[in-house]
Amino acid sequence: MKSLFRRLVFVSTLFVGSTTLIGCASVTMPPPTANANNVEKLRMANLTPTAVGKFSLATGVRQDVDNSLGGLRGSSVRAPSGSFSQQLKDVIVTDLKAAGLYDDRSQIQIGAQLTDSQVDAAISGPGTAKLAAIFTVDKAGQRTFEKALFVDSQWDSSFVGAIAIPEAINQYTALYKALAAKLFDDNEFRAALAK
Template identity: 60%
Template structure:
């Protein structure tokens, strides 16, 4: 599931950095840095594993879904353990040259949406609180 994306006939659906997990990690790091919460030396460790990764550029309506199981440990003790999932639907053209790029853009946006949902989770916020 981590190196190719099913549902896009005519497209390899491979992530630009070689791994969908790396894409998610990159999104989380960018958002944490932007919020001033990223610290390599912190005793808080956020780990995640993709649980769902799907996009379908079907004629009429495209769909995408992204999910990950996240854990947070503080000084070795588990303080957060939850699966977060997001999905999207959009109008999808019958013309592949239009539908495929739209599906890729919608799928890529799910990473930011997933990170946002994680950061908005009250239990996650509590786990990161000082």
């Protein structure tokens, strides 16, 4: 009887400890750094240096999509600038600057509207994350490119929050560079910035 009681106490302690590990952490995403693959692609594409304009939340999309994430078992992630649309802008600017293709006086301007931002550090089943935006290019005030792009990710999520939550945050954060890569690879986008 005593051994059964000890086992129950041990299991209860493990449960309480695991709930502590998965609860209520707040994480700020790191500032963007240039992605070597994106920078190389940009340098090889023979593009005109460009400015970067307004990045905002798309009309009709809930405000919390731009500044908070559910699906992290009570934990939260925020962008250094306070909004995920601004984080996306910062990623684009960082890569353009590293490639020598950023010019804030250019008549060509990249913009975007964030349409989706989500992550799920699933307790059972795969973890998932998604990031989506409508990108635009304007040249001297004329729209020359507009396209909705998205990236997503799926991975094996752990039952243990201390493992699952950091992995979900890493997977979500990586989507910003992936979405920038998808934009830079787009043939119509490249045509809009071609020399």
